[in-house]
Amino acid sequence: MSPEKTNKKLTFAFCTYNRAERLENLVTAMRSQTCPVPYEILAINNNSSDDTSKTLTKLSQLPGTPLRWVTEPIQGIVAARNRAIAEALNSDILVFIDDDETPQSNILEAAAQAIFDEGAQCAGGKVYVDFSQYCRPTWLEDELLGFLAAVDYGNTAFWIEDPSTPIWTANIAYDMRLFRDNPTLRFDKRYDRKGKAIGGGEDVAMFKSLLSQKARIRYRPDMAVIHAVEPWRLNRCYFLKLHFLAGKKSALHQLPTYERNYLGVPPFLISQSFKQFFKWLKLIASSKRSNIRQLMNVTYLLGQIYGCLLRWKEKTELNEL
Numbered sequence: 056m057s058p059e060k061t062n063k064k065l066t067f068a069f070c071t072y073n074r075a076e077r078l079e080n081l082v083t084a085m086r087s088q089t090c091p092v093p094y095e096i097l098a099i100n101n102n103s104s105d106d107t108s109k110t111l112t113k114l115s116q117l118p119g120t121p122l123r124w125v126t127e128p129i130q131g132i133v134a135a136r137n138r139a140i141a142e143a144l145n146s147d148i149l150v151f152i153d154d155d156e157t158p159q160s161n162i163l164e165a166a167a168q169a170i171f172d173e174g175a176q177c178a179g180g181k182v183y184v185d186f187s188q189y190c191r192p193t194w195l196e197d198e199l200l201g202f203l204a205a206v207d208y209g210n211t212a213f214w215i216e217d218p219s220t221p222i223w224t225a226n227i228a229y230d231m232r233l234f235r236d237n238p239t240l241r242f243d244k245r246y247d248r249k250g251k252a253i254g255g256g257e258d259v260a261m262f263k264s265l266l267s268q269k270a271r272i273r274y275r276p277d278m279a280v281i282h283a284v285e286p287w288r289l290n291r292c293y294f295l296k297l298h299f300l301a302g303k304k305s306a307l308h309q310l311p312t313y314e315r316n317y318l319g320v321p322p323f324l325i326s327q328s329f330k331q332f333f334k335w336l337k338l339i340a341s342s343k344r345s346n347i348r349q350l351m352n353v354t355y356l357l358g359q360i361y362g363c364l365l366r367w368k369e370k371t372e373l374n375e376l
Contacts, residue, residue, distance in 0.1 A: 065094040065167060066143035067120075070127075070135035071154040072250055075106040077283075078114060081154060086119040090163040091171075097142055098124035101135040133247040133257050136224065140234050140241060147171075150228045153204075156182075156280040158226075165277040166228035169212075176230045176270045179222025180278025182206040189286045194347050202294055203284050208274055215272040222272070224258040226280045233270065240264070245308050253293065254300040291347055298351045302358025307366055310359065319367020320360050328356040 067085055071078065078098075085096050100107050111124040127138040136151070143149040150166050152158055162180070169178035184205045204225040215222065234240055243264075248255035265272060287293065313321040331353045338346040 063092040063148075063171070064146045065090060065092050065148040065150065065163060066097050066139075066146040067094050067150045067152075067163065068097040068099065068139045068143060069152050069154050070099040070101055070132060070139060071103065071107060072101045072135075073103045073105045073107065074154045075103065075110045077154060078107065078110045081157065082114045082122060084157050085152075086122075088120075088158065088160065088163045091167050092147070094120060094163060095146075096120055096122040097139060098122065099135045099139050099142075100124055100126045101132070102126065102128060102130050131244075131247040131249045132255055133242045133244050136242045136257065143231060144235055146231055148228055149231055149234075151224045151226075152280050153225050153282070155283050155285065156225060157185075157283070159279040159281070161277045162226070162279060165275045169273045169275050169278075170228060170230050173273060174271060175228075175273035176233055177222075177227065177265055178273040178275050178278065179206065179227040180275045181280070182223065182225045183279065183281045185281045185283045188283065189289060192289055194291065195289065196348075198348065199294065202297060203288060204282055208276070210276045212273065212275050212277075215266075215274055218263060218266060220274060221259065221262050222274065224261075225282060226278055227258070228278070233265075246304060253296045254304070256301060256304060291350075294347065294351055295354045298355040299358035299361075302355040302360075303362040303365070304358075305355075306359040306362025310363065312366075316363070316367075318364055319370070320363040324356060324360050324363065328353065328360065331356060 067088070069081065069085075082096060082098075088094070098111050100111060108126070111122070115122040115124060123142075125138065125142060127135045139151070140149065148166060148170055150163060152162075165180065166178055169175040182204050184200050184203050204223050206222060206226065208220050242257040243260040246254075246256035246260045248257070262272075312319075315322060317325070331349065335346060335349040335353055338349050
């Protein structure tokens, strides 16, 4: 270990909810990492109702890399991730993975190199979707894997400068000076997800926030995890609900208020919805396999319309008070 890294520290964190059966294998894989600086494992138990507490207590008593865990009583992924940030403020690097993943052997070395040696403030890498336990549906084409958190931008490291190559908290490292220097920089509560509900988007919001601040974001292909997708996500309804909710949140929190509107809905959203719907019908008629992707576009627009209606209703009710 180089002298300048002697006093450095890394926190390897995951947030968990009711996945006690996965934790032993997960922590074993986390403990098997090599890292150029001392590291700890941090688990945020987000109000689990299964044996998560007992399992984490047992795992924390085993030899190897120290495991520290806390319970975050506020339900939701945003509260859990922000608790991890608070718990790791004294560390130099915070590395996030999810509790349904398995880190590959080089993840911490690559993350430390990106931040300590290359000057990155944020770094992320590959996320492979594991279909070994469940059969991959024939309609689930490669272009849809990103909606299961898959990331693969090739085998060459590069600087991320626009939103076309996002990285997720499924596999991401942060220079903790980002959060120490800016106490307001935290995961956005407007994009929360509670328990095993569909939706979220807090990591997308954080990624876009860092981009807007011109943070130095690095893609490192040698940072890699394997994501074990649960079977309930491997159906069309999941993808459609995901896009409807994303559209709803986009309208509530991002879409500007247009002077010309119908009950808060801008006319172009209505026309776009019909346009995309008829495009989907044409794909159905021609039996092309890409029709699910087109239907996702439709549900996103319907979600935006619903979000605009909710925003209009809330504004109307406030004006009547």
